[in-house]
Amino acid sequence: MALPRILLIDDNKSRVLELETIFQFIDYRIEISGSEEYQSSDSKIGQLAAIFVGDGIDKQATVINQVIDWGKDTPVILLINKGTLSQVSSLIVQSVFYVLEWPTSYTVLKALLHRLPIGDAQAGIYSPEVIDRRKSHIQRLKGKSHAIVGIRKLIDRVASSDATVLILGESGTGKEVVARSLHDASLRSDKPFVPINCGAIPGELLESELFGHEKGAFTGALTTRQGRFEMAEGGTLFLDEIGDMPLAMQVKLLRVLQERSFERVGSNKTINCDVRVIAATHRCLEDEIKENRFREDLFYRLNVFPIEIPPLKDRAEDIPLLINDLINRMEASNRGSVRLTHAALSLLMQHDWPGNVRELANLIERLAIMNPKGLVDAVDLPEKFHKFQVSDQIINDVEVNLEDDENLDPLEVIASFDGSSKSLAQLPEQGIDLKEYLNVLEIDLIRQALNECSGVVAHAAKRLNMRRTTLVEKLRKYDMQR
Numbered sequence: 001m002a003l004p005r006i007l008l009i010d011d012n013k014s015r016v017l018e019l020e021t022i023f024q025f026i027d028y029r030i031e032i033s034g035s036e037e038y039q040s041s042d043s044k045i046g047q048l049a050a051i052f053v054g055d056g057i058d059k060q061a062t063v064i065n066q067v068i069d070w071g072k073d074t075p076v077i078l079l080i081n082k083g084t085l086s087q088v089s090s091l092i093v094q095s096v097f098y099v100l101e102w103p104t105s106y107t108v109l110k111a112l113l114h115r116l117p118i119g120d121a122q123a124g125i126y127s128p129e130v131i132d133r134r135k136s137h138i139q140r141l142k143g144k145s146h147a148i149v150g151i152r153k154l155i156d157r158v159a160s161s162d163a164t165v166l167i168l169g170e171s172g173t174g175k176e177v178v179a180r181s182l183h184d185a186s187l188r189s190d191k192p193f194v195p196i197n198c199g200a201i202p203g204e205l206l207e208s209e210l211f212g213h214e215k216g217a218f219t220g221a222l223t224t225r226q227g228r229f230e231m232a233e234g235g236t237l238f239l240d241e242i243g244d245m246p247l248a249m250q251v252k253l254l255r256v257l258q259e260r261s262f263e264r265v266g267s268n269k270t271i272n273c274d275v276r277v278i279a280a281t282h283r284c285l286e287d288e289i290k291e292n293r294f295r296e297d298l299f300y301r302l303n304v305f306p307i308e309i310p311p312l313k314d315r316a317e318d319i320p321l322l323i324n325d326l327i328n329r330m331e332a333s334n335r336g337s338v339r340l341t342h343a344a345l346s347l348l349m350q351h352d353w354p355g356n357v358r359e360l361a362n363l364i365e366r367l368a369i370m371n372p373k374g375l376v377d378a379v380d381l382p383e384k385f386h387k388f389q390v391s392d393q394i395i396n397d398v399e400v401n402l403e404d405d406e407n408l409d410p411l412e413v414i415a416s417f418d419g420s421s422k423s424l425a426q427l428p429e430q431g432i433d434l435k436e437y438l439n440v441l442e443i444d445l446i447r448q449a450l451n452e453c454s455g456v457v458a459h460a461a462k463r464l465n466m467r468r469t470t471l472v473e474k475l476r477k478y479d480m481q482r
């Protein structure tokens with residue numbers, strides 16, 4: 001049988017050598033190309049198991065877009081140096097199959113390769129981003145509260161029109177989830193959904209990011225480049241954090257919304273566009289208008305169809321469903337699992353969740369690391385939850401409210417705690433790297449102890465019942481010194 005083939009496009013010599021060794025060891029045939037010559041691999045790309053693209057190469061975005069284009073369904077994996085994810089454009093992160101931090105471990109690489117789609121067999125699922133994209137046609141907006149049910153109705157009603165939608169809600173309430181659901185429910189669902197975070201891109205770059213530029217339009221514009229409006233042609237452009245858009249750009253955006261046309265920076269050729277715009281912000285735009293930071297005329301353009309997502313504390317009945325969804329997603333991507341007791345759940349439902357669903361997601365991930373496949377009871381929750389009273393009433397209310405839903409069992413994740421001889425952790429089917437697993441556990445507990453003790457090593461050591469010198473040694477081992 002022919003060995004599966006991988007194409008590696010990378011200019012980092014030492015990384016190439018290391019990957020070559022690993023891939024050969026696990027019986028993959030690896031073809032290596034520098035960023036200069038990769039174009040000659042074009043013809044054979046269809047038969048590849050995956051394409052790995054290294055960071056630090058020239059014209060990285062162009063290379064990635066090109067290989068994605070060639071390969072169609074061939075998964076493209078971007079290699080980046082550890083800790084540099086925030087520097088990678090979110091558009092790239094969303095267009096590749098997986099972003100792999102380098103150096104990586106043999107275990108992670110092997111797990112990733114196992115999850116690559118084989119032919120048109122089941123989709124390989126690994127990172128949360130990947131799951132989100134592949135689930136695009138499945139209901140992803142979870143919740144049974146009045147608010148969420150209402151939002152789902154609004155989405156149904158407005159999806160098939162091309163009306164501009166403005167999504168309002170605190171940070172972490174699910175604005176992007178709503179935007180994607182809206183796109184998926186629309187007639188544009190087979191065309192691109194292109195998000196852009198207007199708050200994260202410096203003002204002077206935003207215009208070229210949105211509208212593209214011609215070669216030589218400004219210093220650094222070495223090639224002609226499409227903007228996000230062009231990329232979203234036929235589909236949906238999601239203008240996230242619109243409240244942070246500089247006033248000068250607001251004028252330009254207003255014009256596009258009115259005339260459905262724009263020019264690339266440095267060009268006077270008008271381009272017509274067919275793009276549906278969804279905008280979102282956590283800010284109160286009326287206040288921004290009063291402070292002269294947001295244009296009133298743009299607000300009225302955008303506010304044709306507002307959708308407001310209430311904070312999580314006002315819809316605690318969504319919490320069991322959200323937890324269920326988060327755990328399902330973690331399980332599907334082999335990031336662990338966890339179960340909660342009714343008592344633990346009742347405490348979670350009393351918290352005010354300033355970080356909303358994102359805060360909940362972080363907690364569940366952390367609980368899963370600390371209690372792999374185990375059961376989390378009230379006492380296992382972080383300190384801040386201990387001020388609440390365990391209450392059966394809260395859970396009963398939800399159970400009653402959810403009785404009519406036959407498709408979802410929101411309390412499936414909640415086990416009753418009978419103190420029986422349940423294992424602390426369950427060995428996953430595919431086995432685990434025990435050493436790495438224990439290291440992760442150790443690091444997490446040390447970090448918690450340090451946080452609790454404001455970084456005072458001697459106190460943290462006491463919390464962990466170990467000598468200060470032992471802890472110092474561990475901090476050095478895990479490179480955790482500050």
Ligand SMILES: Nc1ncnc2c1ncn2[C@@H]1O[C@H](COP(=O)(O)OP(=O)(O)OP(=O)(O)O)[C@@H](O)[C@H]1O
Pocket residue numbers: 140141142143169170171172173174175176177178282322325357358361
């Ligand atoms: N109703 C929901 N159903 C399923 N998942 C949700 C829901 N609401 C939020 N999430 C999850 O919570 C996290 C935060 O959601 P999202 O990024 O959409 O929030 P946001 O309002 O855009 O936040 P921010 O203002 O921080 O950008 C994501 O992981 C998302 O998948």
Ligand SMILES: [Mg+2]
Pocket residue numbers: 175176240
């Ligand atoms: Mg967001």
